[in-house]
Amino acid sequence: MTSFLGHFHPLFVHLPIGILVVGLLFKAISLKSENPIYEAILPAVLLASFVSSVFSAGSGYLLSLSGGYEKDLLGYHQWAGIALTVLTGVLYFLVTKNKIKSLQNVFWIVSAGLLGITGHLGGSLTHGENFLSFSEEKYQKPVIVNLPEAKVYTEIIEPIFAEKCWSCHSAKKQKGGLRMDGKAFITKGGEDGAAFLAHQAAKSRIILRAQLNEKDEEHMPPAGKPQLTEKEIKLIAWWINEGADFNKKVKELKATAEIKSILANLSTPSISQAEPDVPKENIDAADEKVIALIKNEGVAIVPVAINSNYLLVNFNGRKVKETVWENLKKIGDNVVWLKAKNLTVGNGNLEVIQSMKNLCQLDLSGSDIKNEDLSKLAELKNLRVLNLNYTNVSLQGLEALKNLKSLRSIYLFSSKISKTDWPKLKAMFPKTQLDSGNYQVPTFEKDTLILKKEDLVSE
Ligand code: HEC
16 A cells, blocks of 8 residues: 555656746746735645645655665655755745745745755656766677677676666766776776775675675665676676686686586577477377377477477487388477487488478487588478587578578587688578587576486386
8 A cells, every 4th residue: 555655656746846836936926026916826836835745755755665766865855855845834834924034035945946956866766867868878788699709808797787787886876986887997996995806706895795695785786776696796706716807708717617507598598588489379289199109219209398289309319210200290290399419311301300380499419411401491480499519511501591580599519610600690690699609508408307207207
């Protein structure tokens, strides 16, 4: 209930503002005009202003309880608002009793000033402190295309600072005297000195403050603001411990297995975060008998989710019999993920894959697929993830896939893409994440889980 009433604050505040502005206007006119009407109407206007101010102060207080506002700013806004309310009340009293005329005029002027201040602070609270500035440059978060070549500071660390720290530590504001939007500023530190000590994350203020309990006054970012994740803190600490260099690339820094896995996820967020790779509308179940026949040949074949008729098929890196392909063809529409690692292309098996019109994820890593075969995949309109790690495909072959609109990621580690081809490939697939790997090949967490269960059952 309180928060419900609090939400009316933005509505209420405009009343006293409007009424007081009218009062100020009449007051100004009354100084020049002979007409007594302007003077006479002032008590009524002041009373209306006072009453509506009380309402907006009350609703404002309730709104502030919901949190999420910056403490300092909120405090100033609140006290300015209360002062303004009291002032209009006193002014109403003086005007109706016709007392201390000279003081009345001072109060009118002060109320105008307070109105401006309260309003501006309120605007800053809701719209951010620079809501009146027009020249705001938007920070563009870089997209990591080739992880080992990515600049650690500009492509990994700075985006974190930009998102979680710059609102208070950049050109606009330097809380604690600290700016974090540039090498020179971060290196300079804040009022208390250095923000980080190269090679010593554990002694660096950035890390120390992030690790404090969120309730602690010194915790960064302050409570109620978007917080750093565990992984982000680890990445920043890694960067500091590796020397806090502003130019080095990922491949130039030593990384533990844990950091490598965090990094790998940075460049392939699509696997875990994007919509699941299953078509929205369900489909009729595939023939159980056919599924059983396929299973009998040692192929894992399971629903991608509970209550889903879509299937994940995994050859587990083994060569499968031709009958498996014949049976797969019968239930092709149900297959959405196909893991055909180490596939030997031939006997029409690519044609079977080609007919799987709902296929979303295809793993052909380590297969002997050739450039000229890739055109067969160009019909897979739902394909989102294509793993071609350890294959002989190159730029020429991949061109055939450039019209696949839903392709999100192509894995190309240890393929025949040369260094000079990468920029061309990027131009060819502007919206697709191209992964040259060098770190672990992402496994799709979900299916390893299902497969483990499956393994238990069959053993
Ligand atoms: C909502 C505003 C806000 C955000 C966002 C914010 N800070 Fe702060 N920060 C402050 C304020 C206010 C101070 C000064 C008060 C204090 O020392 O606690 C401060 C002080 C600091 C200091 C100490 C500076 C000195 O030398 O006194 C460091 C270090 C710091 N912040 C790091 C960060 C980091 C890192 C982030 C992002 C992960 C961050 N802050 C995000 C408000 C913020």
